[in-house]
Amino acid sequence: MPSDLPTYTNQVESGTDYTIMFCLDVMNKRLRVDDYSGKIDVIYRRIVDIAKKHALTKAFIKSREVDWQALLSMGCMMEGIYKGYFNGSDAYCMAMYNDLERRTSDYWLEEDQILQQVLSLPVKHDHPSVPSNMSMRLARLEDADQLSRLYSLIFQTYPTPMNDSMYVEKTMREGTIYYLVESENQLISAASAEINSVYANAEMTDCATLPAYRNQGLMRLLIHALEAELISRNITCSYSLSRALSFGMNAVFFQMGYRYYGRLTKNCDIYDKFEDMNLWAKSL
Helix, strand or coil: CCCCCCCEEEEEEEECCEEEEEEEECCCCEEEEEEEEECHHHHHHHHHHHHHHCCCCEEEEEECCCCHHHHHHCCCEEEEEEEEEECCEEEEEEEEECCHHHHCCCCHHHHHHHHHHHHCCCCCCCCCCCCCCCEEEECCHHHHHHHHHHHHHHCCCCCCCCCCHHHHHHHHHCCCEEEEEEECCEEEEEEEEEEECCCCEEEEEEEEECHHHCCCCHHHHHHHHHHHHHHHCCCCEEEEEEECCCHHHHHHHHHCCCEEEEEEEEEEEECCEEEEEEEEEEEC
């Protein structure tokens, strides 16, 4: 499979009075600032310049609490809160846009209706067991190929090149953990946790189940297993971005005790278009 796809490039840029750690995300035409230090007004201007230079239509910064109001006054908008992101302190998703179409949601009211349906569900405190005809385990490097095939089957487009086994293997080597469910030696469901050990947080992501095996609670099993693994590694904050149009994935996180903390407009290219993503977070 191709391993030369345009993808994330994580970069660090330092000036006399600032440092920015950012992800230049060509696939999703966005700039994501994961960390920074220095003068916030200088940082903001640099973010705007970098986004324009690379023709990126969206940029956002995971702002600390002391800075989000300053960013708001510069023209950014708050789209969500990563609760507990910085070792227990909140991060604020402060976004800016260079394109009106990217800024405008096409399905906001429908997504609101889906969210209200999700929020009316009961929270499930039980811990389901693995079905007798299936097995669940932590993924290994040699699973990268079948994981990439699963993501190729499920997603027409995806924010990262998960259809590339080389990329999947790279994420594993960099610390992302995957849990998977198999039936008769066939991979049928998987999910991952992308760990930030510096700030003790992890993003639950890459959730996929073959259509024939959906609605059997497999994703809850995987998230439970990932959470247990994260707790053992002293990770205190778990969060996830779920397609706002997907009742199922939003329901999974809500019923597992995650809270809704905002919606990121046209945040990434998933399935076949730029989609709004709901932000869910939970203290572990």
